[in-house]
């Protein structure tokens with residue numbers, strides 16, 4: 740296909756994803772701000788509000804990268820003098836290293852454990868976490884069904900799965916506008932800022948390949964979650980999906 744990635748093997752996809760984030764780790768935060776004109780911050784804030792952090796919970800932030808979601812979760816609680824325990828898991832050590840440095844400057848080094856691992860095969864025993872978050876990470880994973888099953892396994896009964904991901908824009912005109920912007924402009928910005936056209940081209944293509952809101956909701960249900968729902972942000976440019984292990 741013109742996306743060009745359907746022919747790569749699963750192993751190659753994993754390696755490519757690893758290389759993409761290895762290449763951009765240092766510039767990752769800056770790129771997010773530039774590409775989304777800072778809007779990713781608002782979406783992440785919406786995501787945290789929708790999750791509704793609760794004091795003394797045990798959060799697992801998968802594909803946590805440089806820690807954006809975890810910091811917000813902890814900051815939300817800190818604003819009312821509360822706290823939580825957070826584990827950030829990511830397959831890429833370079834992203835985790837950037838996150839760990841940021842945690843020091845934000846004063847969250849004691850609350851967060853940084854774990855290198857694969858979301859498809861989590862290095863945790865079952866029923867451990869109250870909340871599982873994954874933000875802008877699941878579309879890069881090879882076996883989404885495995886990822887969801889692992890999320891279900893490590894959550895405690897009553898625990899919540901919450902995902903923030905690029906999704907399908909439900910307005911025809913906006914979709915065209917957005918497609919043109921992302922397909923033509925983002926890889927060029929990737930080249931100019933992070934010196935990496937190909938990585939950003941891949942990231943844009945992976946958005947198009949990710950299942951739409953309804954299909955992804957069904958996948959979450961198939962993994963065993965109940966009360967599954969979703970909420971669109973900016974007509975579906977991003978969407979928040981949520982489900983509970985009951």
Ligand code: SAM
Nearest residue numbers: 760802803804807829830831834857858874876
């Ligand atoms: N959640 C962070 C945020 O919102 O800023 C980082 C998102 S970043 C776009 C995606 C992250 O997913 C990368 O750090 C990448 O290494 C990680 N990732 C990709 N595949 C993974 C896997 N199979 N298991 C764990 N992490 C993975």
